[in-house]
Structure formats: C-alpha cells, structure tokens
Amino acid sequence: MSWHLTHDQLHRYAAHTADDVTAMSAEAHLTHCAHCRSLLPADEDWLDRSWADLRDVVDQPRRGAVERLLSAIGLRENTAKLLAATPQLYRAWLGATVLVLTMALAVAHEVPRGSLLFSITAPVVPLIGVALAYGRGVDPAHSLTSVTPLAGYRLLFLRTAAVLVPALVLCTTAALLMPSVSTLSEAVFWLLPALAMVAGCLALSRWMALSLAGGGVGAAWLLALVLLGATDGLDPLLLFTPTAQASWATALALLAGVVLLRVRAA
C-alpha cells in the first residue's frame, strides 16, 4: 500500500479526538494495513491486563474424560472436577487394591479353602479406601480445603463416593471371577459387611480422624475373624451366612441413620 496515515492522524484517532470523517477514513485504512496498525499508539498497561484476563480463560487445563463423563450424567462442573481429582489422592490405594484382589483370586484358584482370603479382604478394601480419602494426614491440601465452604460433610461424602464406586466395582469384578461363585447374588456376599463398616467408620469420624476410625473398624473386623477362627466349632465364614447378612443390613441401616442425624445436626 502506497498511502499511509500520518503520525498525527494516528495519534488523534487513538486518543479519540479525530472527527467523524477522519475516523472513518482511518478505520477503512487500518482494517487492511498492518503497517499503520503497528504504529497506532497502544496502552501497554491495558494490553497486559487484557492479555492476563484472556490467558486466565484460555490457559485452563483441558478437562479429562472422567470429568466430562461425570458432567454428562448431570453433575455440576465443580463436583465433577472434585470427583475426578480424588483418585489422584489414593492412586497407591487403587494399585494396592488391584494387586491384593488379584492375589486373593490366585490363591482362591490354587489353594483349597483359598477363597477364605478373598472373603476376608474384600469387605475391608472399600473401608481402607474411605479411610484414606479425607483427613489431615492423607490429603496434602487438607489444611487448604478445610477452610473452603465445600469442606466438611459435603466434601467427606463426595470423597467417600469417589472411593466407593471404584472399590465396589473392583470387588464385584473380582468376586465374579471366584471359583465358587456362579451368580451375581453369590458374588456380593461381602457387600453388606463392607458398607456397614464404611458407615461405621463415617459415624466414628465424629470423634476421631477418619483414618483412625477406619483403622479401628478394620482392626475390629480382623479381631472378629481371628476369634471365630480360633474358637472350636466356629468358622470365619459364619460372618457371611444369611442370618449374619441380616444383622449386617440392620447395622448398616442404624449406622447410616447415625451419620444422617449427624449431618442434619451440623
């Protein structure tokens, strides 16, 4: 382009003091002339601020597949992000769970009465996960999250849910691969004890740290197993008989009630 705006015209245009016709002329030219655009005086402070604002929006990390799936099924955006981020906190637990369940399965297939090991482990797997999902010692950002409006029961339950779902899926899958199991109803014999123990852990967390509560409940479970195994005429598998299942269900209902009451009161 041979014709260009003068320095004076550019400055008057940028300062918003050009008259209508000069402004129209400048605009018609600027649309197509990179040279004059680069000479147009710019407010550097404003430019930096504007870019900073823009970068804040543009530079956001892309959302992962899990997060998009969770928002697709109707969860709010921040809840979806929270749930998707939780597994980062207990990745080690997830890995350990897969390992333990695989080994329990291998034992069940190779050793007579080996399925006992699975019966003992499966109910505590969700419990350990929940115990490690929330609290001062396990969450590196706990002191930060605990002062946010989200903290407290809402966060505790969201984290619990984020742990329970993969734990239950893993345990059910493993149970279906057991040699002695043929139907789905046989595969979930561990479910009620597991849920009752998780509810017990949540109820106890009122008085102690969640990890401590989880440890206590887990210890009680092991103690019960040892006692049943050591006593003549009794068997650890008694914990999974239909009568025992009914007691687990009652315990689950009671403990869930306790937890809900506690939330109401809070």
Place this chain on the structure above:
Amino acid sequence: MLLSAVAAGETEALEILHRRHAPWLRARLRYRCSDNDQLDAALQETFLAVWRNAGSFTPRPGDSDAGAWLWTIAIRQLISQLRKRANRWIAESEPEPYETIGDASAEDTVLLNIEHGPLGAALHELSPELRSAIQATVLDGLTVREAAEILQIPEGTVKTRVMRAKARLREALTT
C-alpha cells in the same frame, strides 16, 4: 500463519495476535461505545471466539491479513454485549454467524476508499445521523438489523438514512 497456530491451540500465537490486533480493535470499538467495561468484555469475547474458531478463517480476496475478519467478530461481540445489557431479561438469541457484507456493490467499494479522493469532503457535508448510518452499514459491514441495534434507531430509519446518505454522496461526487 498465525491463525493456524492459534487454531492448533498455541497460546503464544494467541498472545501475538492479541498484541497485534487488540489495540486498534479497541480504538475502533471506542468510537462506537463509550462504556469501557462493555468494550473490554466485547474484546475478551472476540479473542475467545478467535481462539475457538481460528480454524474457520478463510481469507477473502483482497484481504491482506485477518484484520477485516477480526473486526467483523469484534463489532458483533460488541452488539451482543449491548444487547445483553439492554435485554437482560430476554433470552439470548443465537449469535449470528460471522459473515461480512458479501459482495460489496460498486458504490460501497468507492465508499471504502475514503482515504483517497474527494469522498472525505463529501462525507463532511453529511449530517451526523446520515454519516453514522453509512458508517455502520458500509464501513463496519453490519446488517441493517445490527446497525439498528448499535445506533439504537428502528430498522426502517436505518434504511432510509442509508438511502438518503448515498444519494447525497452521489450528488456531491458527480457535481
């Protein structure tokens, strides 16, 4: 080219584009809207739209770079900002696709070359109302409806003003 880098998701490219184009777009928008907040919001939306749609840019014949394309986005974002402010209780209508004037008529082509020739003097003679109508429809490439929104006058008025303005200009340029 810069826009293909933006389309590929490179923030550095967007930063260069922003640095290069935000100042003149802002200066030009300021002649159409005196509210700095709305103006900055419109610019922000403009570059976000560019960030998302950079791949859809196809240069028209005669375009030396993306300047004209960016302007059509910016002015429409400004209109949608003004619309939001005015009708906050009315549901947002679908944003119109970014299309420019289409095939400019010979008359419009003459008008777009204000910087050359005797047109400047002729424009000086126009009343401000007629001038702003010409500016919105020809220079900014807006549709009659969009021009009516930004000038806050009925569509029919825009049409008659543009017709009268063009007649005056024709007269001034031929005599």
